[in-house]
Amino acid sequence: MTATLINGNALSKIIRADVAARAAALAQQGCRPGLAVLLVGDDPASAVYVRNKIKACEEHGLHSSCDRYPADLSEAELLARIDALNRDPAIHGILVQLPLPAHINSHKVIEAIAAAKDVDGFHIANAGALLTGRPSFRPCTPYGVMMMLQAAKIPLSGASAVVIGRSNIVGKPMALLLLEAGATVTICHSKTRDLASYTRAADIVVAAAGQRNVLRADMVKPGATVIDVGMNRDETGKLCGDVDFESVKEVAGHITPVPGGVGPMTITMLLVNTLTAAEQAYAQRLPSHIA
Numbered sequence: 001m002t003a004t005l006i007n008g009n010a011l012s013k014i015i016r017a018d019v020a021a022r023a024a025a026l027a028q029q030g031c032r033p034g035l036a037v038l039l040v041g042d043d044p045a046s047a048v049y050v051r052n053k054i055k056a057c058e059e060h061g062l063h064s065s066c067d068r069y070p071a072d073l074s075e076a077e078l079l080a081r082i083d084a085l086n087r088d089p090a091i092h093g094i095l096v097q098l099p100l101p102a103h104i105n106s107h108k109v110i111e112a113i114a115a116a117k118d119v120d121g122f123h124i125a126n127a128g129a130l131l132t133g134r135p136s137f138r139p140c141t142p143y144g145v146m147m148m149l150q151a152a153k154i155p156l157s158g159a160s161a162v163v164i165g166r167s168n169i170v171g172k173p174m175a176l177l178l179l180e181a182g183a184t185v186t187i188c189h190s191k192t193r194d195l196a197s198y199t200r201a202a203d204i205v206v207a208a209a210g211q212r213n214v215l216r217a218d219m220v221k222p223g224a225t226v227i228d229v230g231m232n233r234d235e236t237g238k239l240c241g242d243v244d245f246e247s248v249k250e251v252a253g254h255i256t257p258v259p260g261g262v263g264p265m266t267i268t269m270l271l272v273n274t275l276t277a278a279e280q281a282y283a284q285r286l287p288s289h290i291a
């Protein structure tokens, strides 16, 4: 048996066409959606992701700005820049690329972003809204995974789901979104004893550990849906996920590839959140509609 591929590039194309149409309609009314990206330090992977985000904005009619700072930028300087962007009417979304250098408190930085411009969905107000079932900006990666599950018509209500990873940006919000959709959710992590005993019982496995081959064929129930969030490099330097793709695709019913799976969907949902932020600002006639 060979699993059906859930193609993040193909789904992104459909959703991004809708984003471009909505962006054009808003621009027609005098409000051009704008995203500001802040990158501190010179991590090469972060530079690639940020470049992809800026390029996606340009291609879909969103205005974007990217500030690159040296790794020794002070926390106070970063907070001052965020404060300026919070008050900038041309900017509807603010994204501070993570991870930040160790001398900067990332919680403090995220909380400094205006919740209405927090298109990553990382601010406590948005995280709390998700936890309590209120509308909010959903974190882009888990939101993108939900869109992939929906597009592939994977039943979620009553399904058994395992999330591998408990970070604030992927694992925890992923588990909450699956729970909201009616799945019975288990969160596994590095302290979990016998990971395979959980994954083998699951209808859906989302791997977000940042470890190659965390999920192998003998750990997957035949026909299960496998979503690979991981972004790793193999010994030859090639991009790979957390899932042993070649063997797992013979057991799973649906599977996402790396690259071309969750990664492009993350960027797509960032565009969606930024557009939504701009539409809300315009609808409320906040000063930020003057762009």
Ligand SMILES: NC(=O)C1=CN([C@@H]2O[C@H](COP(=O)(O)OP(=O)(O)OC[C@H]3O[C@@H](n4cnc5c(N)ncnc54)[C@H](OP(=O)(O)O)[C@@H]3O)[C@@H](O)[C@H]2O)C=CC1
Pocket: 141, 164, 165, 166, 167, 168, 169, 170, 171, 188, 189, 190, 191, 192, 195, 208, 209, 210, 211, 214, 229, 230, 231, 232, 262, 263, 264, 266
């Ligand atoms: N495709 C995309 O768009 C995105 C991809 N990523 C990628 O997803 C991965 C996860 O990202 P992120 O959540 O930020 O990473 P973190 O390092 O913050 O979290 C990793 C989580 O995985 C758990 N973990 C690590 N090793 C194992 C293991 N062997 N078995 C079980 N659990 C394990 C850790 O457990 P513990 O808490 O106990 O340490 C932790 O909870 C990375 O590869 C990252 O690059 C991230 C964001 C977006």
Ligand SMILES: Nc1nc(=O)c2c([nH]1)NC[C@@H]1CN(c3ccc(C(=O)N[C@@H](CCC(=O)O)C(=O)O)cc3)C=[N+]21
Pocket: 048, 049, 052, 095, 096, 097, 098, 099, 120, 140, 141, 231, 239, 258, 259, 260, 261, 262, 263, 264, 266, 267
């Ligand atoms: N504030 C913040 N928000 C984030 O959303 C955020 C972040 N910080 N820090 C890092 C992670 C990681 N992340 C990715 C986005 C796109 C791809 C992506 O486009 N992947 C391509 C391949 C990219 C390549 O060629 O290297 C793919 O999978 O096909 C990957 C990873 C967002 N993150």
Ligand SMILES: [Mg+2]
Pocket: 120, 139, 140, 141, 266
């Ligand atoms: Mg994101």
